[in-house]
Amino acid sequence: MSKSAITRQRIIETAATLFWSDSYHSVSVSEIAAGANVNKATLYQYFSSKQDLAVSVAKQQRAWALDEIFDQSFRDETGSFERLERIYRIVAKNHKSIKRRTGQSRGCPFVNSAMELAVSIPEVRHEIETTLKQFAEYYLKIIEPIARPDSTRTEHHSIAKALVGNMNGAMVASKIEQRPQAILDALPAAVSLLKTVT
Amino acid sequence: MSKSAITRQRIIETAATLFWSDSYHSVSVSEIAAGANVNKATLYQYFSSKQDLAVSVAKQQRAWALDEIFDQSFRDETGSFERLERIYRIVAKNHKSIKRRTGQSRGCPFVNSAMELAVSIPEVRHEIETTLKQFAEYYLKIIEPIARPDSTRTEHHSIAKALVGNMNGAMVASKIEQRPQAILDALPAAVSLLKTVT
Amino acid sequence: MSKSAITRQRIIETAATLFWSDSYHSVSVSEIAAGANVNKATLYQYFSSKQDLAVSVAKQQRAWALDEIFDQSFRDETGSFERLERIYRIVAKNHKSIKRRTGQSRGCPFVNSAMELAVSIPEVRHEIETTLKQFAEYYLKIIEPIARPDSTRTEHHSIAKALVGNMNGAMVASKIEQRPQAILDALPAAVSLLKTVT
Amino acid sequence: MSKSAITRQRIIETAATLFWSDSYHSVSVSEIAAGANVNKATLYQYFSSKQDLAVSVAKQQRAWALDEIFDQSFRDETGSFERLERIYRIVAKNHKSIKRRTGQSRGCPFVNSAMELAVSIPEVRHEIETTLKQFAEYYLKIIEPIARPDSTRTEHHSIAKALVGNMNGAMVASKIEQRPQAILDALPAAVSLLKTVT
DNA sequence: GATGAATGAGGCTTCATTCAT
DNA sequence: CATGAATGAAGCCTCATTCAT
Numbered sequence: 001m002s003k004s005a006i007t008r009q010r011i012i013e014t015a016a017t018l019f020w021s022d023s024y025h026s027v028s029v030s031e032i033a034a035g036a037n038v039n040k041a042t043l044y045q046y047f048s049s050k051q052d053l054a055v056s057v058a059k060q061q062r063a064w065a066l067d068e069i070f071d072q073s074f075r076d077e078t079g080s081f082e083r084l085e086r087i088y089r090i091v092a093k094n095h096k097s098i099k100r101r102t103g104q105s106r107g108c109p110f111v112n113s114a115m116e117l118a119v120s121i122p123e124v125r126h127e128i129e130t131t132l133k134q135f136a137e138y139y140l141k142i143i144e145p146i147a148r149p150d151s152t153r154t155e156h157h158s159i160a161k162a163l164v165g166n167m168n169g170a171m172v173a174s175k176i177e178q179r180p181q182a183i184l185d186a187l188p189a190a191v192s193l194l195k196t197v198t
Numbered sequence: 199m200s201k202s203a204i205t206r207q208r209i210i211e212t213a214a215t216l217f218w219s220d221s222y223h224s225v226s227v228s229e230i231a232a233g234a235n236v237n238k239a240t241l242y243q244y245f246s247s248k249q250d251l252a253v254s255v256a257k258q259q260r261a262w263a264l265d266e267i268f269d270q271s272f273r274d275e276t277g278s279f280e281r282l283e284r285i286y287r288i289v290a291k292n293h294k295s296i297k298r299r300t301g302q303s304r305g306c307p308f309v310n311s312a313m314e315l316a317v318s319i320p321e322v323r324h325e326i327e328t329t330l331k332q333f334a335e336y337y338l339k340i341i342e343p344i345a346r347p348d349s350t351r352t353e354h355h356s357i358a359k360a361l362v363g364n365m366n367g368a369m370v371a372s373k374i375e376q377r378p379q380a381i382l383d384a385l386p387a388a389v390s391l392l393k394t395v396t
Numbered sequence: 397m398s399k400s401a402i403t404r405q406r407i408i409e410t411a412a413t414l415f416w417s418d419s420y421h422s423v424s425v426s427e428i429a430a431g432a433n434v435n436k437a438t439l440y441q442y443f444s445s446k447q448d449l450a451v452s453v454a455k456q457q458r459a460w461a462l463d464e465i466f467d468q469s470f471r472d473e474t475g476s477f478e479r480l481e482r483i484y485r486i487v488a489k490n491h492k493s494i495k496r497r498t499g500q501s502r503g504c505p506f507v508n509s510a511m512e513l514a515v516s517i518p519e520v521r522h523e524i525e526t527t528l529k530q531f532a533e534y535y536l537k538i539i540e541p542i543a544r545p546d547s548t549r550t551e552h553h554s555i556a557k558a559l560v561g562n563m564n565g566a567m568v569a570s571k572i573e574q575r576p577q578a579i580l581d582a583l584p585a586a587v588s589l590l591k592t593v594t
Numbered sequence: 595m596s597k598s599a600i601t602r603q604r605i606i607e608t609a610a611t612l613f614w615s616d617s618y619h620s621v622s623v624s625e626i627a628a629g630a631n632v633n634k635a636t637l638y639q640y641f642s643s644k645q646d647l648a649v650s651v652a653k654q655q656r657a658w659a660l661d662e663i664f665d666q667s668f669r670d671e672t673g674s675f676e677r678l679e680r681i682y683r684i685v686a687k688n689h690k691s692i693k694r695r696t697g698q699s700r701g702c703p704f705v706n707s708a709m710e711l712a713v714s715i716p717e718v719r720h721e722i723e724t725t726l727k728q729f730a731e732y733y734l735k736i737i738e739p740i741a742r743p744d745s746t747r748t749e750h751h752s753i754a755k756a757l758v759g760n761m762n763g764a765m766v767a768s769k770i771e772q773r774p775q776a777i778l779d780a781l782p783a784a785v786s787l788l789k790t791v792t
Numbered sequence: 793g794a795t796g797a798a799t800g801a802g803g804c805t806t807c808a809t810t811c812a813t
Numbered sequence: 814c815a816t817g818a819a820t821g822a823a824g825c826c827t828c829a830t831t832c833a834t
Contacts, residue, residue, distance in 0.1 A: 004814085022317040025223035029808055039816045041810075050808065107313060114374045115305060115313035119220040129374050161371070162387040168370045169363025176312045176327050189360040189391055196390050202797075227825060237799045242826065400793085418713040421619035425829055435795045437831075446829065503709060510770045511701060511709035515616040525770050557767070558783040564766045565759030572708045572723050585756040585787055592786050598818075623804060633820045638805065 008046045011036045016057045020109045021102070024054055024116055051121045054113070058127040061109050062134065070138045080142045084163075084194055087138075088187045091167070095180035107175030111168050135167075136160040147197045159197050166190050206244045209234045214255045218307045219300070222252055222314055249319050252311070256325040259307050263329065268336040278340045282361075282392055285336075286385045289365070293378035305373030309366050333365075334358040345395045357395050364388050404442045407432045412453045416505045417498070420450055420512055447517050450509070454523040457505050461527070466534045476538045480559075480590055483534075484583045487563070491576035503571030507564050531563075532556040543593045555593050562586050602640045605630045610651045614703045615696070618648055618710050645715050648707070652721040655703050656728065664732040674736045678757075678788055681732075682781045685761070689774035701769030705762050729761075730754040741791045753791050760784050 001009070014036035018027040029050050033040040047053040073086040099105050106112070110128045118125040139160035147156060170186030173179075199207070212234035216225040227248050231238040245251040271284040297303050304310070308326045316323040337358035345354060368384030371377075397405070410432040414423040425446050429436040443449040469482035495501050502508075506524045514521040535556035543552060566582035569575075595603070608630035612621040623644050627634040641647040667680035693699050700706070704722045712719040733754035741750060764780030767773075 023223070023314050025221070025314075026318050028806075030806090040808090041817080042815055044809070045814070104317065107316070111309075111370055112313045114370070115310045116221050116223075118305070118373050118376075119302065120224050125374060125376070132371075132374060158383065158386065161383065162364075162367075165367030165371055165384055165387070166360075166363060167367070169360075169365070169367035172309055172312070172366045172370065173330075173359070173363055175316050176323060176330060178316075178323075185356070186360065186363055188356065189363070192394050193387055193390065200796095205797085226823080228823090238825090239800080239827075240798055243797075248825065419619070419710050421617070421710075422714050424827075426827090436829090437796085438794055440830070441793070500713065503712070507705075507766055508709045510766070511706045512617050512619075514701070514769050514772075515698065516620050521770060521772070528767075528770060554779070554782065557779065558760075561760060561763030561767055561780055561783070562756075563763070565761070565763035568705055568708070568762045568766070569726075569755070569759055571712050572719060572726060574712075574719070581752070581755065582759055584752065585759070588790050589783055589786065596817095601818080622802080624802090634804090635806075635821080636819055639818075644804065 004046075007036075007038060007042070011038060011043055011046055011053070012056055012060050015053050016061055016109070019054070019057060019113065020106055021104065024113065051123075054117060054121055055123045055127060058110070058113060058124050058131070062127065062131040065110075065131065066134060070135065074138070074141070080146045081191065081194065083142050084139075084190055085187060088167075088170075088184060088190065091171075092180055092183040095174060095183060099178075099180050105174050105178045105180050108168060108171035111171055112175075132164055132168075136164050139163040143194065143197055146194075151197050155197060159193055162193050163190055166193060202244075205234075205236060205240070209236060209241055209244055209251070210254055210258050213251050214259055214307070217252070217255060217311065218304050219302065222311065249321075252315060252319055253321045253325060256308070256311060256322050256329070260325065260329040260332065263308075264332060268333065272336070272339070278344045279389065279392065281340050282337075282388055283385060286365075286368075286382060286388065289369075290378055290381040293372060293381060297376075297378050303372050303376045303378050306366060306369035309369055310373075330362055330366075334362050337361040341392065341395055344392075349395050353395060357391055360391050361388055364391060400442075403432075403434060403438070407434060407439055407442055407449070408452055408456050411449050412457060412505070415450070415453060415509065416502055417500065420509065447519075450513060450517055451519045451523060454506070454509060454520050454527070458523065458527040458530070461506075462530060466531065470534070470537070476542045477587065477590065479538050480535075480586055481583060484563075484566075484580060484586065487567075488576055488579040491570060491579060495574075495576050501570050501574045501576050504564060504567035507567055508571075528560055528564075532560050535559040539590065539593055542590075547593050551593060555589055558589050559586055562589060598640075601630075601632060601636070605632060605637055605640055605647070606650055606654050609647050610655055610703070613648070613651060613707065614700055615698065618707065645717075648711060648715055649717045649721060652704070652707060652718050652725070656721065656725040659704075659725070660728060664729065668732070668735070674740045675785065675788065677736050678733075678784055679781060682761075682764075682778060682784065685765075686774055686777040689768060689777060693772075693774050699768050699772045699774050702762060702765035705765055706769075726758055726762075730758050733757045737788065737791055740788075745791050749791060753787055756787050757784055760787060 011032065015027070015032045018032060018035060021027075029043065030040060032053070033043045036043070043053075047056060069087060069090050072090055073083050078086075095105060110131055113124055114128045118128075136157070137160075140156055142163075143156045143159055166186055166189055167183075170183045173182040173186070209230065213225070213230045216230055216233060219225075227241065228238060230251070231241045234241070241251075245254060267285060267288050270288055271281050276284075293303060308329055311322055312326045334355070335358075338354055340361075341354045341357055364384055364387055365381075368381045371380040371384070407428065411423070411428045414428060414431060417423075425439065426436060428449070429439045432439070439449075443452065465483060465486050468486055469479050474482075491501060506527055509520055510524045514524075532553070533556075536552055538559075539552045539555055562582055562585055563579075566579045569578040569582070605626065609621075609626045612626055612629060615621075623637065624634060626647070627637045630637070637647075641650060663681060663684050666684055667677050672680075689699060704725055707718055708722045730751070731754075734750055736757075737750045737753055760780055760783055761777075764777045767776040767780070
């Protein structure tokens with residue numbers, strides 16, 4: 001990775017962390033630059049605006065989530081229910097660790113950003129829509145192997161979306177109640193949704 | 199209602215609308231004052247700060263939601279499944295109408311505010327936590343009449359929370375996909391969750 | 397005293413206290429009104445402006461100082477040196493008591509107001525100039541009985557002014573060092589100044 | 595001096611002049627920025643707040659006073675009485691010149707600021723306390739060479755403080771009477787105070 | 793005479809962004 | 814490519830004051 005690319009990456013990581021720790025608007029460009037150890041003007045050589053940076057953050061976070069949550073959960077040859085459970089366990093573990101470290105239950109970076117920025121930065125909304133679609137693809141791969149033979153692709157899609165929704169709802173609860181355990185609490189509902197196609 | 203109370207109410211309503219139409223940070227106090235036809239200084243005689251106003255908005259929105267969604271859905275003597283369905287229908291109808299009028303699918307005001315403000319205005323987070331708890335109470339009243347006799351209160355609570363989560367997930371989807379229909383799409387999952395206790 | 401006069405007096409007293417406790421600009425008309433238990437609009441029926449109130453306060457404080465400090469010190473038939481000493485003792489006692497009660501060494505209300513307002517409210521400066529002139533009159537009455545026969549009225553006036561200056565300097569020190577004792581510390585210099593005409 | 599340092603200095607000088615010409619509260623940050631030919635935001639890159647600026651002004655003014663008044667008066671090898679006189683002459687000349695130029699007798703910047711800000715900006719009070727202590731050191735250096743051999747250090751300190759007080763009282767008079775001559779009027783008292791230790 | 797309600801103007805501060813080296 | 818320095822615009826909030834009853 002070139003020095004440029006490393007700097008760029010550092011800025012994105014810093015911004016991602018700061019945005020997630022509170023919100024897009026509560027973090028200033030100055031703070032991001034300071035956190036990434038770059039001059040503010042330098043930051044603007046990598047990103048044309050704060051909004052642009054937010055879009056890049058959203059993209060980067062998608063890559064992270066796919067890698068660290070979904071690919072992880074699909075790594076071994078295991079059954080669908082186990083995969084589903086793994087997803088929830090990884091996420092919950094992550095959030096519990098953050099809570100331990102920072103005292104905060106931060107919720108889902110995608111949901112957070114989308115709720116705050118959907119209107120004012122449509123591109124962020126679009127990126128997150130794409131992200132959630134990709135999450136749904138993974139859920140489809142969980143559903144299909146165990147689906148009743150007579151079940152339709154449409155049904156599968158609905159369940160996949162319901163599973164995305166279930167997770168998002170859980171993340172919302174986790175943030176509102178400041179209780180990462182809320183994520184695991186939502187696992188049974190996910191399981192029972194999955195069962196409806198079997 | 200006294201003149202004071204009317205003015206105060208007008209400010210809250212304006213703020214609620216504006217916050218919901220984009221976000222807390224994207225709306226300035228000046229805009230709220232202008233929208234409510236009061237001088238900025240007048241606004242500050244009713245609310246000690248913008249944050250304080252956000253808290254009042256959160257409280258007011260709770261009252262509205264309970265009145266217009268949950269109480270509405272419980273008005274007639276009907277079955278649990280119908281009540282559940284009504285909740286989703288009222289919400290979906292509302293959001294579709296807003297979309298028609300404004301072009302926007304705004305999502306849930308509680309989820310929106312909570313995601314943006316949970317960290318920086320803890321009192322808003324707290325109010326919304328309370329709100330969702332009260333929503334869960336209504337779901338409990340839907341669950342209990344039809345629950346298996348051997349089902350426990352703990353189970354009921356879990357389902358109630360899952361239903362709140364399902365709705366919140368649906369609202370998130372509705373906002374991210376800009377598609378109020380997402381709310382109705384989530385009804386089957388809600389129904390199937392409810393069935394798990396019957 | 398009529399009810400009106402009482403209210404007016406209460407406003408002046410409140411304002412005097414508040415101005416003295418910090419400064420003219422650090423106290424708002426709202427605070428004064430609240431402190432005096434009157435509506436802000438009522439306050440404006442008694443005083444045409446905050447500046448006008450400041451002028452009235454300056455006048456009132458003159459009356460108090462003459463009564464409680466100078467007339468007190470001249471009450472009994474005693475010698476000049478004792479009278480001089482009494483002035484310093486009364487003032488010091490006062491300021492020590494305030495310090496005990498509030499933790500603050502507030503300095504001289506005349507010097508404070510004059511330094512802050514001389515430019516922007518010339519009438520306040522003028523009132524305070526008059527006040528200090530009247531103080532000098534009292535010092536003259538201390539000087540004359542003991543002055544060398546060959547000393548001139550001009551000399552007496554100079555000493556009187558020096559005594560006023562000595563007290564003001566002491567009040568400044570008392571405020572800057574937050575130490576009311578500074579007032580008594582200045583007594584020897586006053587005495588030695590007085591001795592120069594004997 | 596770096597460009598930064600020059601800008602910073604320019605802001606301090608402008609603020610010092612403006613504060614002195616009326617008062618801290620009567621001057622807005624906008625006016626200071628305009629006077630220093632910088633954007634308001636630039637000012638805030640050099641000073642974290644208006645209060646912070648006031649503290650820096652107080653420090654700068656100390657340096658000026660020590661340089662231009664006390665060090666000047668001590669420059670040549672002369673006697674104590676001459677040095678004392680020089681201090682008063684320099685100050686008086688200064689104030690007369692300002693009065694000629696601006697029509698105002700502004701008084702002492704330290705006393706002015708202290709009286710206005712002692713309560714609300716304790717750090718300003720502290721800086722000015724330090725300043726006056728350093729002035730007293732100079733007076734000590736005037737006292738010691740001519741003090742009676744049997745006089746004590748404590749006495750010397752008292753006289754030094756009395757001289758500071760005498761000057762401050764003179765500055766107060768100069769401002770209240772709008773008459774810089776009041777400064778020179780106070781010289782005889784200073785001299786006679788000095789003589790008390792000889 | 794008293795007061796609840798309202799307000800224009802302006803306060804301090806911070807923002808995202810750009811210039812010039 | 815990096816950065817020290819600068820900035821227009823806008824943020825939230827408070828002020829002294831007045832209106833209308």
